[in-house]
Structure formats: structure tokens, C-alpha cells
Amino acid sequence: MGRDLLDLNSVERAIAETQADPDKGDVYYDSNSGNLTLHGGDGAVKTTTMIKEGFAGE
Amino acid sequence: MTNKRYCDEKQILNHYLGPRQFAFRDMDTSTPSLKIALATNNGRAYVLYFDLSTFPSTKPQVYVTQMLRTKSGELMDSPSAANHTLESWNGWTQLCHYSNSQWTPDITLWHVFLKCRVWLEVYQTHLRTGINMDQILKHQNSHV
Numbered sequence: 001m002g003r004d005l006l007d008l009n010s011v012e013r014a015i016a017e018t019q020a021d022p023d024k025g026d027v028y029y030d031s032n033s034g035n036l037t038l039h040g041g042d043g044a045v046k047t048t049t050m051i052k053e054g055f056a057g058e
Numbered sequence: 059m060t061n062k063r064y065c066d067e068k069q070i071l072n073h074y075l076g077p078r079q080f081a082f083r084d085m086d087t088s089t090p091s092l093k094i095a096l097a098t099n100n101g102r103a104y105v106l107y108f109d110l111s112t113f114p115s116t117k118p119q120v121y122v123t124q125m126l127r128t129k130s131g132e133l134m135d136s137p138s139a140a141n142h143t144l145e146s147w148n149g150w151t152q153l154c155h156y157s158n159s160q161w162t163p164d165i166t167l168w169h170v171f172l173k174c175r176v177w178l179e180v181y182q183t184h185l186r187t188g189i190n191m192d193q194i195l196k197h198q199n200s201h202v
Contacts, residue, residue: 007078011095011103019124029097
């Protein structure tokens with residue numbers, strides 16, 4: 001926990017997207033790659049974007 | 059919050075968190091706030107919203123910026139000893155951290171953040187196992 005690449009604005013945008021469309025699943029953060037991903041109910045990764053570039057969605 | 063306290067709190071958060079992980083907002087208004095992005099140990103990402111309008115005289119109200127649900131699908135939108143939640147606001151679940159009787163003005167936002175981080179880890183366990191939040195997380199009677 002602690003200092004990493006988590007970006008508040010990117011996480012906020014990703015969460016807003018999942019709130020608008022629950023089928024997109026939940027927001028996950030990979031601390032190794034710095035990627036945000038959306039995991040659906042089936043566990044499949046739906047979206048991956050580099051956090052440094054901001055969350056673009058699908 | 060005094061300017062010195064604000065600077066101290068910011069310095070502490072800068073020490074532990076990434077530079078883009080948190081942001082204070084509207085600090086010169088009657089509705090100052092703090093947002094912090096975090097990820098639990100299983101990778102779930104959340105944003106915490108701290109209402110700082112009466113901090114540090116009273117504890118900040120802290121919300122997850124979404125409405126959480128229990129494993130059985132119930133909204134976590136009201137005071138619940140079982141779920142360790144308080145009254146929701148803006149469609150966001152409010153977390154229970156320090157009780158009013160435990161609160162002292164020298165408790166930092168970092169300490170409050172740690173309490174909320176523990177809450178979210180317990181929530182992940184609840185979602186995975188179905189075990190009641192209160193069975194995992196006993197009422198927080200002492201400082202972190």
C-alpha cells in the first residue's frame with residue numbers, strides 16, 4: 001500500500017463509467033503494470049488502459 | 059482547518075501516497091473536501107471522499123464514491139452496526155471509522171484513511187465469504 005501510480009482522476013472516470021453501465025463490471029488496479037481494468041461478472045477483463053494516459057474506456 | 063494544519067496534513071499524505079493519488083478541493087470554502095484513490099489487496103479500486111467542513115474539531119465524514127452492496131445485494135445506504143456504515147449521501151456509502159467519543163482533533167487524515175482502508179479490506183472479505191462485516195471487523199475502539 002502507499003506510493004504508486006494510482007491516479008485519482010483516472011480512477012474516478014473509470015468508476016463513473018461502471019456506475020453508468022454496471023455490465024462493465026468493477027474497476028481493478030494492477031500495481032505492477034499501473035493499468036486500470038474493468039472486470040465483468042464473469043471475471044473477464046473488458047478494458048485495459050494505461051493509467052498514465054488517463055482512462056479512455058471502450 | 060487552519061492553513062498550518064492543512065499544510066501538515068498535505069505533507070503527511072505526500073509522504074505515504076502517490077502525487078496524483080489524492081486531491082484537496084474547495085479548501086477556502088465552507089465545504090472543503092479531500093479525495094483519495096486506493097486499491098485493496100485484491101486490486102479493487104475505490105475513491106474515498108472526506109467531508110472536511112468541521113475537521114479537525116469533529117471527525118470527517120468519509121464516503122466511498124459509489125453505493126456499495128452487501129454480498130446478498132442489499133444497498134449499504136443507512137446506519138448499520140452489522141455493516142459498519144452510516145447515513146449515505148449523494149448516492150455514496152458512508153463508512154464508520156472513529157466514533158465521536160474516540161475522536162480528538164490531533165487525529166490526522168492519514169489515520170482516518172488507514173481506518174477506511176481496513177474497512178474496505180474487510181468489505182472484500184465479506185464479498186468473498188459472505189461473513190457479516192461485524193463478525194470480521196469489531197467496532198473500532200482504539201486508534202490505528
